[in-house]
Every structure is written in C-alpha cells, then in structure tokens.
Amino acid sequence: MDLNNTPQDYKKFKKLVNEAKIYKAPKSLTGELRPYQKIGYSWLVQNIKYNFGSILADDMGLGKTIQILSAILYFKEKNKFDSEPSLIIVPPTLISNWENEIKKFTPELTYYIYHGSNRTFPLEEYDIILTSYGVIRLDLDIFSDINWKICVIDEAQNIKNPNTEQTKAIKSIRASTKVALTGTPIENRLMDYWSIFDFINPGYLSTKDVFKRRYVMPIEKLEDEEVLKNLKTIAKPFVMRRLKTDEDIKKELPDKLINDVYCTLSKKQIKLYNAILEEIFFDIENSKGIQRKGIILKILTALKQTCNHPAQFLDIKKPTIKESGKMELLVNILENILDMDEKVIIFTQYVEMGKLIQQLISKKFKTDVLFLHGSQTLKEKTEIINTFQEDPNYKIFVATLKTGGTGLNLTAASNVIHYDLWWNPAVENQATDRVHRIGQEKDVMVYRFITKGTLEEAIDAISKRKTDLSKKAISNDETFITEMSDEELKEVLKLRI
Secondary structure (H helix, E strand, O other): OOOOOOHHHHHHHHHHOOOOOOOOOOOOOOOOHHHHHHHHHHHHHHHHHHOEEEEEOOOOOOOOOHHHHHHHHHHHHHHOOOOOOEEEEEEEHHHHHHHHHHHHHHHHHHEEEOOOOOOOOOOOOOEEEEEEEEHHHOHHHHHHOOOOOEEHHHHHHHHHHOOOHHHHHHHHHOEEEEEEEOOHHHHHHHHHHHHHHHHHHHOOOOOOOHHHHHHHHHHHOOOOOOHHHHHHHHHHHEEOOOOOOOHHHHHHHHOOOEEEEEEEOOOOHHHHHHHHHHHHHHHHHOOOHHHHHHHHHHHHHHHHHHHHHHHHHHHHHHHHHOHHHHHHHHHHHHHHHHHHHEEEEEEHHHHHHHHHHHHHHHHHOOOOOOOOOOOOHHHHHHHHHHHHOOOOOEEEEEEEEEOOOOOOOOOOOOEEEEOOOOOOOOOOHHHHOOOOOOOOOOOOOEEEEEEEHHHHHHHHHHHHHHEEOOOEEOOOOOOOHHOOOOHHHHHHOOOOO
C-alpha cells in the first residue's frame, strides 16, 4: 500500500485518522472490556472496516487476545463476513490458550484447530481457523487457496526476519486485513518493525533497502531525532502500544493481575501420562485403606511430574525444552518478560523441577538463573535473594514453593510464574505475596500454568469451586483426592485430549 500512488487509499487513510470512534462491545461478548481495551477494540474495528492492517503491541497481560476476538465478533454480529473465515496463526504453545479465550469470551464464534500430525482441513465453515506458524509453512498451498477476511498473527516477532521461509509463507497469505499482535517493544529494532509492517500493510514503509537508507541508517547510526519522529508519525495510525506503566492504564489495572495460561502435553508426555494411569489403576482397585491412599498420592505425584517435564519423572540425563509443552510455554513467556527488561520469579513444588528449569533456561537464554531451595544454608539463601534484589543483571529467579512461602521480600520482580499449581490456593497466594507486597512499586503479573486435559485442569476447577466431586470441602493438601471413589478418581485423572 503506497499512499502516494493510490488516491482511494489516501482518502480512506485521511478518514481513518480524522474519525476516531468508540464502538459498543459486541452483544454476545461474555466479559467486560476495560476502558483501554474498548479503545483498542474500536481501533481494530475501524482499521478492519477500511481494510488497513494493524499492529496491536500492548504489554503482555493487557488483553490483546480479547480485543481482537471482540473485533471479529463485532463483524460476525453485523453479518459483515458472510462465509469468509478469519485465520489466527500462533506459536504451538499458545493454541490451547487461544482456544480457552475463545470459549471464555466469544463462545458465539465457531473455531477449528488445524494442527498436529493427523490434521485434516475442515469441510464445514468456521468463523476462525486456528493454526501455527510451522503448519502454515508446511501446508501453504491449502491456506493460499482461501480468501481470508482477517489474518491474525500472535507473537508477531516470529516474522521479524524477512528472509526466512516461514516469514515468506506467512506474508503470502491473502486476506482483506492483517493484524499483528506482539508484546515486545519492536520499535527498538527497526528492521523487525519493517518486517512486521510489511506483513500488515505491504509497501507502506517502502522496500527493505529504501527503509534501511531512509530510516535505519539515520536513526540507528546517526541518532537523528527528526527522522525518528517522522517514522513514528507515519506509523502511528497502524500501531497501538500501551504499557502497564502508562498512567491511564495503571488506574484501570488491579495491582495484581492473575492470568491462567494453558499448555498442551508433548507426544512424549501423553505416552507417559497414559502409561502411568494404566499401570497404577489396577493397584488402586485392588487395595484399601492406608495402602490405597498411599498409591493415590504416588500416582498424583507421578502425573504432576509428567505434566512438568518427562525428565522429572524418568530422571532423563539430557532433557530438552521440546519434551515438555509446559517448558515450551515457559520459554515463550520468558522471552516477552526479558524483552521488557523485567524480572521474574518462577515457583515450583519440586527441587528436581527447579534444577531442571535452572538448567534448561540458563542454557536457552545464556544467562545465570538463581535457584532458592530448602537445603541451602541461611547464608546462601540471603546471598541469592540479595543478588536478585540488587543486581540488574539477574532477571530470573526460581524458588521452591515452600521455601518461597514465608518471610521473603522479592519486590525486584514484577512477574510471578506458578509452574505447577498447589492444591491449596492459599499457599499459592502466599508465594505470590513475596512479590506483591509493601515495597512493590509496579503492577504484578501472575501466570498460573495449567496443562490442558490433565488432572491439573480438573484440580484447578475443583479448587475454584472449593468442593470436590463429592461436594466435600477441599483440605490444605491433596489428601481430599484419596477419599474419592475409583470412578471419581478415573474421571479426575483421565487424559482428555
């Protein structure tokens, strides 16, 4: 889109700039848009109406997903799309999360997940096709044959390199409007900025070589403020970025924002999960009393460890990130946090898992990861805590839940990740409050990792209802599960995928 050569586009562009409008939220939206989200949603609707692309670059945790889903729902309610579907492309680790957000906020939108080794493209019509970057590259011929109404890419930094086959495949998708979602400050890397712009509005920032000459050289090499100001001015109608630290956002945000983040099991985890169930259920059905309770607690630990990482249960000597859906999700979240130059504390129940996180994450990000656990001396613990609190070079802190439960002050972090959930929400909250406490000057983002279709999802639902399947009150540990019948146990523990 070159506004100098297309009078029609220029008229639409002028109208867009001069006609800021707040649209009513869709009637069937099952949630409330915060004031800043309503602005973002209205901005998306307006850009989509004029077939202009958009980059929604709000900070992580500010609700980019609900804003774009609300915009798609708006057009469905207005019958504007007819049979044209929307395509949403995400990293594999976020597919479950998007599915949950659709179900939660826009259940009126029909969706189909096209992913996995046995994937088949649907013959029926859906409002949304949800897929991953890798699948687009592999099955490009299928996607190229469809005229999409909206093409959305999440974690848009995945196309920051314009020369990769993946980026070329994504950019070749035909759609009336394209939307890029990212929580990272892309304006700090100008060629990334150009590549994402080249996806949403091809040609608007000219060719790669012209952009380098016109903007990259003067801004990055000569620090020319006028050129930077000019770039921001021409990009502004198509980029919206709000930060957690913005005054008007801070007024609308709670000082502790809790996000349930869903992931899926890897193939290795699925095999292991099912094998554990098959092996131990025979023992449960043929035991009683204390012996039965002991077997149940053993199986719970085995399944929780499997959800964390197969290496935690199997004691694999050379673990990898890809063996665990949860570990891949952790990497994805950490990339965003580190891009924002923020600190994070990761809680786990298990020392073994803490060591695994420390090993894999330090290698992945080439950085030292601090680890606090119960067998350290008071002097060692104090040294680790002080290092995290005072040294800006240490961004990632791992702690076992019980060690991090009392008496600690970790206010240097503004992000908390619960890698595995405790049965008692009070214990979880107590750990979070090591960060969210007196002396904390920033809003705290809390991420609770839940493995979809497993006992983690079932137990989380029970915890939120405060009753188990027999309507008994939840106790402070997992012993309430040992009171369930064999049938109730099978229902809670079975794998639902």
